[in-house]
Amino acid sequence: MATIFTRIINGEIPALKVYEDADTLAFLDIAPASPGHTLVICKNEVATLTELSDAQLLATARTTQRVAAAIQQALQPDGINIMQNNGAAAGQTVFHYHVHIIPRWTDDGVMQFWEHKSLSQAEFTEIVAKISRAL
Numbered sequence: 001m002a003t004i005f006t007r008i009i010n011g012e013i014p015a016l017k018v019y020e021d022a023d024t025l026a027f028l029d030i031a032p033a034s035p036g037h038t039l040v041i042c043k044n045e046v047a048t049l050t051e052l053s054d055a056q057l058l059a060t061a062r063t064t065q066r067v068a069a070a071i072q073q074a075l076q077p078d079g080i081n082i083m084q085n086n087g088a089a090a091g092q093t094v095f096h097y098h099v100h101i102i103p104r105w106t107d108d109g110v111m112q113f114w115e116h117k118s119l120s121q122a123e124f125t126e127i128v129a130k131i132s133r134a135l
């Protein structure tokens with residue numbers, strides 16, 4: 001399904017591109033979590049991680065690694081978060097597969113991580129059984 005990212009790929013709306021190849025495109029997020037926050041997208045109209053082909057997954061992972069290395073060298077952050085949201089419940093707002101590269105600096109206060117939950121042994125066991133069966 002076409003989203004705003006298809007229009008960016010097609011050059012119909014502008015984006016601050018940092019890298020492009022035949023399969024992927026990397027550009028600055030319009031509403032960055034930190035300076036240098038970059039999105040890496042697969043050029044195919046695929047919404048989520050599980051829908052990617054092996055080739056699309058590999059191409060996007062390679063570009064993510066390459067751009068993250070460039071951000072590390074150019075901006076010298078103290079760390080980098082790689083994030084990727086699948087589905088509205090997980091925070092996905094643009095339904096075109098993309099990876100967030102978010103440079104981080106010590107005590108930058110950028111991201112609030114999850115609260116850790118306690119699960120019983122029975123719950124852990126049931127979850128691992130369900131996932132294992134699905135693989």
Ligand code: 5GP
Binds near residue numbers: 084085
């Ligand atoms: P999601 O919430 O789907 O994981 O992330 C979507 C990201 O796309 C958001 O961080 C948002 O700021 C960014 N975004 C949405 N529309 C545009 C746009 O038109 N241009 C750019 N450069 N980024 C966009």
